[in-house]
Amino acid sequence: MQIFDAIIIGAGFSGLYQLHSLRDKLGLKVKVLEAGEGVGGTWYWNRYPGARCDTESKAYSYYFSKELYEEWNWSERYPTQPEIEKYLNFVTDQLNMRKEIQFNAQVTDLIFDENRHIWRVLLKNKEQYFAKFVISAVGCLSFANVPTIPNRDLFRGEVYHTGNWPKKNPNLKGKKIGVIGTGSTGIQVIPEVAKLAKKLIVFQRTPNYSVPANNYKLTEADQIRANEEFDKSKQLMLQHRGGHPWKHSNKAAKKTNPVERTKLYEKAWDNGGLSFRDTFSDLSVDLESNNTASNFIKDKIKSIVHDHHTADLLTDFDHPFGSKRPPIDTNYYETFNRKDVELINIRNNPIESFVSNGIKTSKQHYELDVMIFATGFDALTGTLLNMNIEGNNNIKLKNVWKSGPITNLGLLIPNFPNLFLITGPGSPAVLTNMPRAIEQHVEWISECIHFMITKNYQTIETTSKAADKWGNTVQDAVNDTFFLSAKHSWYLGGNIPNKPKVFIPYAGGLNKYRKLCDMVALAKYDEFIFTEEK
Numbered sequence: 001m002q003i004f005d006a007i008i009i010g011a012g013f014s015g016l017y018q019l020h021s022l023r024d025k026l027g028l029k030v031k032v033l034e035a036g037e038g039v040g041g042t043w044y045w046n047r048y049p050g051a052r053c054d055t056e057s058k059a060y061s062y063y064f065s066k067e068l069y070e071e072w073n074w075s076e077r078y079p080t081q082p083e084i085e086k087y088l089n090f091v092t093d094q095l096n097m098r099k100e101i102q103f104n105a106q107v108t109d110l111i112f113d114e115n116r117h118i119w120r121v122l123l124k125n126k127e128q129y130f131a132k133f134v135i136s137a138v139g140c141l142s143f144a145n146v147p148t149i150p151n152r153d154l155f156r157g158e159v160y161h162t163g164n165w166p167k168k169n170p171n172l173k174g175k176k177i178g179v180i181g182t183g184s185t186g187i188q189v190i191p192e193v194a195k196l197a198k199k200l201i202v203f204q205r206t207p208n209y210s211v212p213a214n215n216y217k218l219t220e221a222d223q224i225r226a227n228e229e230f231d232k233s234k235q236l237m238l239q240h241r242g243g244h245p246w247k248h249s250n251k252a253a254k255k256t257n258p259v260e261r262t263k264l265y266e267k268a269w270d271n272g273g274l275s276f277r278d279t280f281s282d283l284s285v286d287l288e289s290n291n292t293a294s295n296f297i298k299d300k301i302k303s304i305v306h307d308h309h310t311a312d313l314l315t316d317f318d319h320p321f322g323s324k325r326p327p328i329d330t331n332y333y334e335t336f337n338r339k340d341v342e343l344i345n346i347r348n349n350p351i352e353s354f355v356s357n358g359i360k361t362s363k364q365h366y367e368l369d370v371m372i373f374a375t376g377f378d379a380l381t382g383t384l385l386n387m388n389i390e391g392n393n394n395i396k397l398k399n400v401w402k403s404g405p406i407t408n409l410g411l412l413i414p415n416f417p418n419l420f421l422i423t424g425p426g427s428p429a430v431l432t433n434m435p436r437a438i439e440q441h442v443e444w445i446s447e448c449i450h451f452m453i454t455k456n457y458q459t460i461e462t463t464s465k466a467a468d469k470w471g472n473t474v475q476d477a478v479n480d481t482f483f484l485s486a487k488h489s490w491y492l493g494g495n496i497p498n499k500p501k502v503f504i505p506y507a508g509g510l511n512k513y514r515k516l517c518d519m520v521a522l523a524k525y526d527e528f529i530f531t532e533e534k
């Protein structure tokens, strides 16, 4: 029986760097199991029209190798899905990693053998592998949330979810298309689909605050500057609570006079992108300050959208700005000025069922050829809980996490020895520029495994007491913010019926989190239980 030192599940940003770290830095025998036909993870599956990253390309790259960074040139301020997929293939080939990756390998079960201290990993095709360590690199937004609308079988048209978009792009030209969902994904897909459709109907339950991306092509001079600024950008990202390459503002919106405040919002709006959130220091903690941002965005939307009724629907916000992940867009609001685009409020006119040629709401019937669900994900826990994961005494993760995920630092789960999570629940991941969080996790995990090897340790496990303590830290961090006021947000599990309503990520900042993780390593992981190699 062949036993790997480590099995990594997933070949996206996390899995690839974890493979490189364990294989090339620690010399371990590693296998990566990937459900897709290629590398990319999130960026393999989310290939819908308009898919692009909201983080700027120069920051949405690996920073563990300056050489690698300098060898790749991004073509736009924000990278498109095809370009990110290409980038991850480039990294795979540069580091000669393809041979360790098994594609079309969907993991169904992870079962810990307590006697032999190894994990048995089962695939959908019934193959099985064994490994001392398992590292979940399954991503945070990888389990599609597909609404259950009655009579789907009756509908004669096509149905797609943006998170499982077909590799062969469907032909949408000249069709009557419906889109459900106006989160970051919907806001990207809607302007692109509008260009192709004969008629586009957007079914909106809750409007979102969106800020212009202000995308542009990068020039050769931009590339050279990005390379020159590699160290400076890295430092800025390490200091930023969200892992982004800019400084936090130290100005409170409330304490800034209204004229100056508007000037700063205008500047941030023109610059575009996620840094708008950081225009002032108090937007996520002071409602009065938050209202100044919210009202500014509302006025901007109303100045763009010609039809008053549509503009009212697009600005009928039910949560403070930033309490849900704020999207950025290219011509989202402008799209509603097209004659062939209609916005339908499904909050007071809910979708009742599919019919053979479209969809029926409580008030009307809409003819459609294609329905696109941009309805998000069962985030952070969906993919993990979709596998049968059994730890000590065959305890099942499904049962342990019945009332919400329990982890220590988002990295380890009590009773599941040697199972590490990259960007797991309880980590700051989804509130950050993901590659920065991923690099921090991978490096922490690799260092911990290295420590175990040097000490001849067989297993590592976190105690329930330490995990409970971390759970309290996660709750305390969110209590200082507005995140809890967005009741339906996926951060809270609020988008999935019957999911426990607990705030899942750590909102205390990646910079602070990194220090906490470093302290644990410095203290030689004294909060963890190790067993020695027999």
Ligand code: NAP
Pocket: 051, 052, 053, 054, 055, 141, 147, 148, 180, 181, 182, 183, 184, 185, 186, 188, 205, 206, 325, 346, 374, 375, 376, 377, 430, 488, 490, 495
């Ligand atoms: P999302 O933020 O969860 O938005 C889902 C949308 O679908 C919401 O408008 C939601 O309405 C609606 N919806 C869900 N279920 C519904 C139902 N049964 N009936 C009617 N409407 C329903 O999902 P997402 O837009 O895919 O974004 C998820 C996350 O992925 C983002 O927050 C972001 O972190 C990441 N993302 C990143 C990028 C990027 O960087 N470029 C792009 C896309 C996504 P309610 O609000 O009323 O629930």
